[in-house]
Amino acid sequence: MHVEVDVPQCVASGQCVLIAPEVFDQREEDGMVVLLDDSPPPEHHVAVRESALVCPAAAIRVSEP
Numbered sequence: 398m399h400v401e402v403d404v405p406q407c408v409a410s411g412q413c414v415l416i417a418p419e420v421f422d423q424r425e426e427d428g429m430v431v432l433l434d435d436s437p438p439p440e441h442h443v444a445v446r447e448s449a450l451v452c453p454a455a456a457i458r459v460s461e462p
């Protein structure tokens with residue numbers, strides 16, 4: 398799994414951080430998403446897919462081989 402985030406598109410809602418805190422964080426100053434791991438291990442894949450689905454800005458892109 399490969400993960401990308403579109404930071405300018407992020408609206409700092411924080412859902413991804415609640416769902417997958419091992420993969421996503423938020424900047425202290427403005428709440429914008431920070432990608433912690435662009436190749437997360439399998440145990441986080443379900444949470445990452447869920448984050449991409451619920452992100453209100455569609456700012457998370459997941460590609461899987």
Ligand code: SF4
Pocket residue numbers: 402406407408409410411412413414421423428429430448451452453454455456457
């Ligand atoms: S769920 Fe989407 S809009 Fe919300 S912080 Fe994460 S990337 Fe940004």
